Amino acid sequence: MDRVSALRRVGLLVLGANLVLALAKGAVYLSTGSLAVGGEAVNSLADTAYSIVVVGGLYLTTQPADDTHPHGHERIEPFVSLVVAVGIGAAGVGVLWQAAQSALAGGAAVAGPVAAGVLAGSAVVKYLLFRYCSRMAEDFNSPALRATALDNRADILTAVAALAGVAGSALGYPVLDPLAGGVVALGILYTGYEIGRDNVGYLVGEAPDSDLRDEIVARALTHPEVRGVHDVVAHHVGPEVDVSLHLEIEGDRTVREAHDIETDVVRAIRAIDEVDDVFVHLDPRELGEWKEDDDGRIPARESGPRRPDADRR
Template identity: 30%
Template sequence: MISFLVSKFVKNASDTKSADVRSAVGTLCGWIGICNNIFLFLIKFIIGILVTSVSIQADAINNLTDAGSNIISIISFYFSNKPADKDHPYGHQRSESIASLFVGVIIVFLGFEMIKESVIKIIHPQEIDFRWITILILLISISVKLWMYSYNKKLSKVYESSLLEATALDSISDVLGTTGVLLSTILSPIIHFNLDGYMGIVVSVIILWNAYNLLKEVINSLIGQAPDSDFVNEIVDIILSDARILGVHDFILHDYGPNKQFASAHVEVDSENDIFEIHDHIDNVERAVKEKMGIELVLHMDPVRVNDPKTEYYKEKVKDAICLCNPEWKFHDFRIVTGPTHDNLVFDLVIPFEETKTKKEIENDILSHMNVDKIIYLVITIDHPFA
């Protein structure tokens, strides 16, 4: 049904990379969510009053809160689709992540509130009131929330939306909560013991765990996390497909939200090649990455000497010394500056983030493993792996 609604109300719905399409799909899901949640609130709140069930009334209030979250998501999709302006030159796509963070916080709040209510029910158990209409209402609620979870989860992957993912998580959390209420409603009269509070604590812990994973993912995205290694390697492979590019280093990816990614990297080229020809090839590589992966790539050209005996001699010495120091260390962008009394060896050294040695200790360690006739100094720039 959701596929029909998307195709009916969203133009060019198959264009999953379009910001307008993503916004329209998110807004549509928001309005569907508002209607479903208000419907569930009304029927559960009424039945909760009729059977004097605090847990069902609380579940109803939770659905009303979900309707508020849906309103937030609609507003978020509106702002995230706004074009770039002078104050926000990279667009407003991160508005979606901020809204996802807010929804996650709401889920955490409801999880703790459910724990509090559950403890109160354990300490002060209420009289069990079983009615078949209660079972019917709870089953309807679970079915509706499972449907909401399924379409939000599906569309979150199709349109790469963290906010729809958060909404899906909220829906499955509601399924767990309502299932807990249902089980306690069925089992409590059978065993003559009110399970409502105990079941509520179990469900609350599951909800809080899901919320933790959501918040962790969203916060990492906002702070800036390491890009996926396969994703980086795909870009590097495109860059190295040009035979005139000898190596790639200092790759940086800036992620401003779905379909809004910028990247930069340094590429090593033969210093003897014509600079205009190399520039032409670099332009072609940047366009290829843009066309294939939708990423705005900027490449910085690093000229290196190729087949220079003295450069190759020192390069091998540095390579052997680094291998003896730590096989996990790597280097790139190697060049030399020669003089009458000493030579400077200039290069970038890539070390793991976990490395505890200082820069001075690293330099002394490398020099201690080098045996050369001339005085040398190391001019090292410390880097870390980009994937």
């Protein structure tokens, strides 16, 4: 399955599941008055709303490159995820307010087994969606699907909390229902924060983790003609990573030979799933411009002699 088909299919699946859950929870809330179930209904309704945004965003982000977007449209995904985060946060605030008002009033009406059943079913559905979205997000490096997976993970916890509140209310402790609604609200708010934090990093050009940088250096040094690597800069441009680096090669190489070395290294680094584009600068090794890492190591296969007056720009 290609990336376009996979992302669109996942978006539609999540939209359908959230819509069904929102309708089921809403119906149970209207019949029982359980605030915990009502909070879950609002949560699922918010999930449905942002799922529509995700489906639209995934349609845009999977459009092919064109003259106005030569690198494609993948960078729209972090904006889609931020919309998701804002919607989740708004839903969390609303549920928390309702829970506080109900707790001050002494609790909610007792809910029956139907309420417990819909919450248990919701937890199962959300677990399955979490596993599926996590796998697809990893396979296709999609921030929007990763945000969706995190939201489904939080929904598992909030459904369980709501179920505990319903059970406590049935046992004669009605105040546990709004307290569970408060736990649901806090879970919703944390998920919104988590999604927003991750995607702001994509938008402001945050560096990827150190493992990816190490892999970039290792792939560059795999080429037999590369004697050293320095000034490695990797940063997010949307969900993907752009890389620039300097390669040390023998200074007597012809232009054609240097071009072939650069092309091979660029291809090797671009083969990394997260990497979008690679920019390479070639330095004659005789200039001695090897740069030390933060821990004092020189990431080179063969450092060779260095000039005492080597410029450490």
